[in-house]
Amino acid sequence: MRLIWLSLATVWLLSGCVAHIPEADTAPGKPEWAPPEIDYSLPPAQNGSVYRPGFMLTLFKDKRAFREGDILTVALDEKTYSSKRADTKTSKTGGMSIDGQATTGSNAISGNGEANMGRSFNGTGSSTQQNQLSGSITVTVAKVLPNGALLIRGEKWLRLNQGDEYLRLLGLIRADDIGNDNTISSQRIADARIIYGGQGAISDSNRMGWAARYFNSPWFPL
Secondary structure (H helix, E strand, O other), X not given: OHHHHHHHHHHHHHHHHHHOOOOOOOOOOOOOOOOOOOOOOOOOOOOOOOOXXXXXXXXXXXXXXXXXXXXXXXXXXXXXXXXXXXXXXXEEEEEEEEEEEEEEOOEEEEEEEEEEEEEEEEEEEEEEEEEEEEXXXXXXXXXXXXXXXXXXXXXXXXXXXXXXXXXXXXXXXXXXXXXXOOEEEHHHOEEEEEEEEEEEHHHHHOOOOHHHHHHOOOOOOO
């Protein structure tokens, strides 16, 4: 009996460890969100020219981001709404009646019977979810792909009274989608990864403890 209780306790502890989801590393300054390391010094002029290739501006060139290391602003306009509802009803009824009469000698016997059967089912389900994120973040062009697409990434940190709020963005954009004011909508980002979160006293108070995570995990049998 003691061995059984020990086995159950071991399974319970292991299932709690499996149900625990490790927290994402939210420390600032991670290299996967940092701007690319580029030598921004001007190349030396050749043959006495005052122009540097790739660093000159003309009357026919705007100031939109198009090179690795350039900066542009992303206008966050994320809004999703989903709703689903299902209603199901089934029913089936059946009945049977019997009337009969029998004669035995000088006596007559009569009788009737009735049987009813039925079944029914009624099910209803609904689900609604809505998310919205607005604001802006300025990011850096991390890489220019061979097809001309730009890989952008960046993060923004805000130190508030009771903790930090951070916003991270990563994705691919087209240079043609960048506006004349060097901004682009988040709806124009391909393979976008937008992360918004926080850390501190308020964020910790909204996070479930390990015991609550276990009892809300699929490993809990009830």
